[in-house]
Amino acid sequence: LSNLMTKIINIFALIMIPVTLACLIFSKNIVSIVYERGVFDSNSVGVTAEVFGGYCIGLFFLASNTVINNVFYGYGDTKTPMYVNITNLVVNIIGNIILIYSFGVKGLALSTSIASIVAFVVGMCLLRKYVIIDTRRTCNTIIKVFGASIVACGVPALVTNMINLGNIMKLLLSGILGIVIYSVLIKLLHVSEMADLLALIRKRIKK
Secondary structure (H helix, E strand, C coil), X not given: CHHHHHHHHHHHHHHHHHHHHHHHHCHHHHHHHHXXXXXXXXXXXXXXXXXXXXXXCCHHHHHHHHHHHHHHHXXXXXXXXXXXXXXXXXXXXXXXXXXXXXXXXXXXXXXXHHHHHHHHHXXXXXXXXXXXXXXHHHHHHHHHHHHHHHHHHHHHHXXXXXXXXXXXXHXXXXXXXXXXXXXXXXXXXXCCHHHHHHHHHHHHHHC
């Protein structure tokens, strides 16, 4: 179970970290494609993009928290997830009160992500009662993935900004280029979870 949990969290990092960075960098383009029409003008796009980015920060932690809670439930422990969720709620409420005055509506999104991060840290600490996560392996994977994600998201952003493209073409080109760069870097950095992820995908396709 320890090995499985470590692998799952690392796979989440492999997927969620680049997605998070991509959403942060291209948030205005994404929101513009989905919403910008009629009275939803460029100013509305800017505000919505900031809120969208604030929520995206917590993607990895939100996904991991779901799996962590399931481990507690698997051991018949329903109290610990309740305490973690109460902590999440309290941090979120306090964060809303504080951050909304400093950052406005995007402070609400940022507060939600911060609460998810706190819940993740608390959950991981309490999880040691049942499962010992290989934190060294996880931290090593996260560092490699984060580095590869910065390059894979940054390079396409620089390239597409030098070319006069519409939002759809910009996202499409950036996505293709980013996936290629990210895949190459992950392979060069020997992130073993990529093989696990590909095996899961192949298994799903066969079904």
